[in-house]
Amino acid sequence: MTLILILTGFYVLWLASLLKVAYTPSLFQNYTLFKAINSILFVIISVISWRHSTIGILTFWPLLTAFCMAAFGDIAIGVANNRHGPDGATRSVSGMAGVGFFCVAHIFYLLFFTQFCPMRPYHFILPIIALLVMLYVTRHPSFHFSRHTRPAAVFYYMVVTLMFTVGLNASITCITWSPLYSIHVPFNGWLAGIGVALFLISDILMLPLYFYSRRKCPRWVRFANLTTYYIGQLLLAISLAL
Numbered sequence: 001m002t003l004i005l006i007l008t009g010f011y012v013l014w015l016a017s018l019l020k021v022a023y024t025p026s027l028f029q030n031y032t033l034f035k036a037i038n039s040i041l042f043v044i045i046s047v048i049s050w051r052h053s054t055i056g057i058l059t060f061w062p063l064l065t066a067f068c069m070a071a072f073g074d075i076a077i078g079v080a081n082n083r084h085g086p087d088g089a090t091r092s093v094s095g096m097a098g099v100g101f102f103c104v105a106h107i108f109y110l111l112f113f114t115q116f117c118p119m120r121p122y123h124f125i126l127p128i129i130a131l132l133v134m135l136y137v138t139r140h141p142s143f144h145f146s147r148h149t150r151p152a153a154v155f156y157y158m159v160v161t162l163m164f165t166v167g168l169n170a171s172i173t174c175i176t177w178s179p180l181y182s183i184h185v186p187f188n189g190w191l192a193g194i195g196v197a198l199f200l201i202s203d204i205l206m207l208p209l210y211f212y213s214r215r216k217c218p219r220w221v222r223f224a225n226l227t228t229y230y231i232g233q234l235l236l237a238i239s240l241a242l
Contacts, residue, residue, distance in 0.1 A: 015230050
């Protein structure tokens, strides 16, 4: 457990360094490297946390695969930002690859959570709403989507919201609401629930960060996107042990 706390502290410090790099033009060429290290760290923390948990390898492997796919997505998006800047990142090959990796990651997060909370019809309410919203957003003149990125974005946000609803439902079932009512749970529901919520916020912030075309995106959006994403990943990773 001490090792997890040490790595968590280092992870937070490295995230602060990543934010410094993201906002310093003279350092921005290191953006991909700093993102990669943060991403590798949440994969390592998840493995160490799993070793302190009661979850078997057959249950854990979808989550581990999700973390790895997310790390690949982070690196691809970082390369796209370094080569093309935020405005051209999502239209580049590496940017599209990053979105693809993230989509696969969300599918494996979903597979992990369905082991504790089988999908129900009500889980599809939010994805259907996301579908309708994205059909409108991707055709709105304020956003730039091509004929290739439009269907990808619609599908991506349907998967994201489905993962959120199932993940949040699974997290709630793993919360011990009373100290007098002790039950065995596979992971910390509070941390996992906050983690999937931050994950969803991060994904929503990608729309103004990478696709809004009417004016320059406010500087705080990148800060919020990075912090919600990496803190969300950290909470999901350590939820296995705490």
